[in-house]
Structure formats: structure tokens, C-alpha cells
Amino acid sequence: MSETRTLHLTMDLCLRVGELLLSSGAGAADVTATMQSVAHSLGLRNPVIDVTFTALSMGYHADPELPPLTLLRSVVHREIDYEDLTRVDHLVSQVLLGEVDVVAARATVARISSSGHRRKRWAVTTGWGVMCVGVALILGGGVAVCAIAFSAAVAIDRLQAFLSRRRLPSFYQQVAGGGLATLLGVLAAWAGLAVNPSLVVTANIVMLLSGVGFMGALQDCLSGFYVTGSARVMEALLSTAGLIAGVSGGLAVADVLNVDVGRISPGEGTWQAVTGIAIGSAIAAGAFAFSSYAPKRTVVPIGLVAAIALVIDNQIVSGGFGRTWGAAVAAFFVGVVAWSLSRWVKVPPLVVVVSAVVPLLPGLLIYRGLALLSEDAGDPAAGILALATAASVALALAAGVILGEYVAQPLSREARKLEGRLSGPRLVGPLRAKFRRV
Incomplete structure (x- = not known):
């Protein structure tokens, strides 16, 4: 009976850890590898783990003469939360080193999932406003544009928080925003x-x-999790479709009021000089990390990495090599640097990687592609080209980051054995397989 109880507690701990990681922004490959590592460290050999977009399952067959045990857990809440991600990552390291047992680890996970954030919500809202100011600088906006961007970001964040508390689906939140x-x-x-x-x-x-x-969807596909990656692609496209609907509604109001705003073409603005790009990208990336509850010690280093990455991208694109190659080389740089930087600031590499590539993300290209396909007077060929370019840029970012981690992150023989069918370096979870003996 005591072995059965320990087995249940161990599997429940693995599922709770996986749920927190997946809901906080980790990829399916990292979640699976982390759950395998925790199970292996606690004496559970070769469990069957399945990670999908909304559910986690874990099975174990201890004795051929007894029925197998399977536990399921749903993943409902989805928000980029690097504070919880970091705390869970540190807990996993303690479990692998044998510093905490199953009971203490479950209590810690419960505290992480039930406790709030130390960072005040008004500070997070301000961070989103500062992020949009950084983007305005990247695009060459002046003082008026930066002020409007800040005010709009603050208002949008408060509006979406209001709608979220009333459980309105994210599509309608995007329309309102x-x-x-x-x-x-x-x-x-x-x-x-x-x-x-x-x-x-x-x-x-x-x-x-x-x-x-x-980008996260393509990273899942590159790691072999095609179902989860496809679901994330659909979520991204649906989210952008809601945004297009909201913008169209706002333009309809402008027509009714006879206000001439011209043609709205996000992403077609003229980029600023290199200095403006570097400053804007540093502000945008650092503010994104801050608003995603990353530890304060990471904000400045992430901003510096993002500034260098976007300058690399700008110089390569200016040299005539195309945006895809510029994004790939910049992402490779981020992947290489993220390994050492994450160990210095004591956070998972995912926190550095995602925040630093935010200024390079192809969200505006996705918007333009869907908008051109949905407009009555749009250009379908240009819309398809914009979506294809967005996919190539996102793929270049994901592939460049993973390749950079391959170069920078030494994978020990034990880790390769443990991961089995999984490919790719870890962005969250065990970076070195140091287990206690059980």
C-alpha cells in the first residue's frame, strides 16, 4: 500500500510540474523531458508521458500481473508567466539533486500555483506601455506616437483584464483590444x-x-510534437483574426464619423536608424520580460541581448540577404548567449530567448497576410506571400535559437539516454542530468 501511495504521489507531482510549465509558456518537448527527469529521479523508470495542447497524461505499469496506472490533468489557464516558470525550474533542480522529497515538492508546487505574484499589477500594466513605446521607437515614431502607444497599451491591458475576469474568450478580448x-x-x-x-x-x-x-508552435513542430504545434498555430491565427476584426470595427467608426485615417497597413512603417533600433529593441524586450513577471535582475541583460540581435538582423537585411536569414542569424546569436546568461541570472534559458526575440517576431506579417486575405479589395497573392514570409521568419527564429542552444549547451550522455526519442536542447528543465541514487 505504501508503494502504491508513493507511486500516486510521484505521478501527481510530475503532472503538476508539467501543468505549471506548459501553462507558463514552456514547449511540449521541455515539459516532457522535465517530467521524465523528475520521475526518473524519484525511482519511476520508463513512464509513458503524453503532452498535448490542453492535457497531460502519465501512465506507469509497475507489474505485468497488475493493471497499469494512468493519471490525467487538464491545462486550462494560459499566460506567459516567467516567475512561476523560474520557481518550478528551481524546484526541479532540487528534486533531481535529492534536496527535497515528494511530499515537500508537492507542497511547493501547490504554493506556486495558488500564490499570486510579488510584482504589483499596475507595474505590469506600465511595463506593457513601455514595451509599446520601444516598438514605436523601432518603427521610427516620434514623441506623439510614443505617448499614444503608451496610453493605448495601458488602456488595452486594463480592458483585457476586465474582460478576462468575466471569462470572455480570448478571441473577443482581441476584438475589443x-x-x-x-x-x-x-x-x-x-x-x-x-x-x-x-x-x-x-x-x-x-x-x-x-x-x-x-514561434512556439514551430518550435514544437521542430521537436516532434506536431499535434501540439498545429493547435498553437490555430490559436495564433484565431487570435490575429480577432485583432483584425477589432481594427476593422474601429475603421468603420472612422468612416461613420468622416475621419480620414488613410489605409492602415501595420508593419509597413519606415524603420529608424540603427541607434533607434537598438534602443527601441532593448526597451521592448526588457519591458516584455518585466511584464511577463521575469525577475528584475534579467531585464537589463535581456535588453542588451535584444539590442545586439536586432542590429545584427538589420545589418544582414540591409546587406541584401533577406529578412529570413537576418532573423536566423540573430536568433542563433540569442540562442548561444542565452545559455551562459541564463546561468548567470539564474533563470531558464527560455526566459532570455523569448524575451530577446520579441522585437524580431513576425506578428505584424501575420496580421498583414490575414488582413489582405480578408479584405474585399485586398490582394490574395500579397496576403499569401506575407503569411509565407511570416512562417519563414518564425521558422528561422525557432531553428536559429535551437541551433544556438545546441552549440552552447553541452548535453551529457545521461541526458541523451533519458530523453530517448526527444530532440533538441532544453530551454526549461534539467540542463544536466545529475540525479541522486535511489
């Missing part, structure tokens, strides 16, 4: 401000774009 962002641009045009309405809307909606999800 896109509509509010566009209405602020319309208001700026109505007030006669000397700003480009397209640039204003671009800076406003960037926090709603789904480039992070799209």
Missing part, C-alpha cells in the same frame, strides 16, 4: 495630430499580436 487601439488612432487623426495613423495603430496593437505563439 484591436478596436480600442484603432479608435485611439482615429482620435489622434480627428484631433489633427501630425502623426501617421498606420504607425499609431501598429505601435498600439503590437502587444496583441501572436508572434510568440506562432
Whole structure:
């Protein structure tokens, strides 16, 4: 009986750890490898683990003469949360080293999942506003555009928080956010401000774009989790479709009010000089990490990495090699640097990687592609080309990051044995297989 109880506790711990990692932004490959590592360290050999977009399952057959044991757990809440991700990653390291037992580890996981954040919510809202200011600088916006972008980001964040508390699906939250962002641009045009309405809307909606999800989906596909990756692609496209609907609604209001805002084409703004790109990308990446509850010690290093990465991308694109190769080389640089930097600031490499590539994400390309396909007077060929370019950029980012981690992250023989069918270095979870003897 005591062995059965220990088996249940061990499997439940693995599932709870996997749930927290998956809901906090980790990839399916990292979640599976982490669950395998925890199970192996606690004496559970060769469990069957399955990770999908909304559910986790774990099975174990201890005795051929007894029925197998299978536990399931649903993943409902999805939010990028690097504070919980870091705390779980540190707990996994303690379990692998034998510093905590199953009972203490389950208690810690329960505290992590049930406790709130130490960072105040108003500070997170301010962080989103600062992030949009950074994007406005990257696109060459002036003081007026930066001020509108900050105000819009703050208003959108509070609106989405209000709608989320009322359990409104994310699609409708995107519609509301896109509509509010566009209405602020319309208001700026109505007030006669000397700003480009397209640039204003671009800076406003960037926090709603789904480039992070799209890149994560391709990362899952590269790691062999095609079902989960396909589901994440659908989520990213549906999220962007809601954003397009909101922007279209805002433009309809402008037509009714006879306010001329011209053609809204997010992503077609002229980029700033190299200095402006570096400063803007550092601000955007650092603010994104801060707003995603990353530890404060990571904000400045992530900003510096992002600035260098975007300058690399800009120089390669300016040299005529195309945006895809620029994104790939910049992502490779981020992947190489993230390994050492993450150990220095004591966070999983995923925190550094995702935050640093935020200025490079193809969310605006996804928007433009879907918008051109949905408009009555749109250009279907240009829309398909924009979506294909977005897919190539996202694939280049994911592949470049993974290749950079391969080069920088030494995988021991034990880790390769443990992962079995899994491919790729770890962005979350055990980076070195150091287990206690059981």
C-alpha cells in the first residue's frame, strides 16, 4: 500500500510540474523531458508521458500481473508567466539533486500555483506601455506616437483584464483590444495630430499580436510534437483574426464619423536608424520580460541581448540577404548567449530567448497576410506571400535559437539516454542530468 501511495504521489507531482510549465509558456518537448527527469529521479523508470495542447497524461505499469496506472490533468489557464516558470525550474533542480522529497515538492508546487505574484499589477500594466513605446521607437515614431502607444497599451491591458475576469474568450478580448487601439488612432487623426495613423495603430496593437505563439508552435513542430504545434498555430491565427476584426470595427467608426485615417497597413512603417533600433529593441524586450513577471535582475541583460540581435538582423537585411536569414542569424546569436546568461541570472534559458526575440517576431506579417486575405479589395497573392514570409521568419527564429542552444549547451550522455526519442536542447528543465541514487 505504501508503494502504491508513493507511486500516486510521484505521478501527481510530475503532472503538476508539467501543468505549471506548459501553462507558463514552456514547449511540449521541455515539459516532457522535465517530467521524465523528475520521475526518473524519484525511482519511476520508463513512464509513458503524453503532452498535448490542453492535457497531460502519465501512465506507469509497475507489474505485468497488475493493471497499469494512468493519471490525467487538464491545462486550462494560459499566460506567459516567467516567475512561476523560474520557481518550478528551481524546484526541479532540487528534486533531481535529492534536496527535497515528494511530499515537500508537492507542497511547493501547490504554493506556486495558488500564490499570486510579488510584482504589483499596475507595474505590469506600465511595463506593457513601455514595451509599446520601444516598438514605436523601432518603427521610427516620434514623441506623439510614443505617448499614444503608451496610453493605448495601458488602456488595452486594463480592458483585457476586465474582460478576462468575466471569462470572455480570448478571441473577443482581441476584438475589443484591436478596436480600442484603432479608435485611439482615429482620435489622434480627428484631433489633427501630425502623426501617421498606420504607425499609431501598429505601435498600439503590437502587444496583441501572436508572434510568440506562432514561434512556439514551430518550435514544437521542430521537436516532434506536431499535434501540439498545429493547435498553437490555430490559436495564433484565431487570435490575429480577432485583432483584425477589432481594427476593422474601429475603421468603420472612422468612416461613420468622416475621419480620414488613410489605409492602415501595420508593419509597413519606415524603420529608424540603427541607434533607434537598438534602443527601441532593448526597451521592448526588457519591458516584455518585466511584464511577463521575469525577475528584475534579467531585464537589463535581456535588453542588451535584444539590442545586439536586432542590429545584427538589420545589418544582414540591409546587406541584401533577406529578412529570413537576418532573423536566423540573430536568433542563433540569442540562442548561444542565452545559455551562459541564463546561468548567470539564474533563470531558464527560455526566459532570455523569448524575451530577446520579441522585437524580431513576425506578428505584424501575420496580421498583414490575414488582413489582405480578408479584405474585399485586398490582394490574395500579397496576403499569401506575407503569411509565407511570416512562417519563414518564425521558422528561422525557432531553428536559429535551437541551433544556438545546441552549440552552447553541452548535453551529457545521461541526458541523451533519458530523453530517448526527444530532440533538441532544453530551454526549461534539467540542463544536466545529475540525479541522486535511489
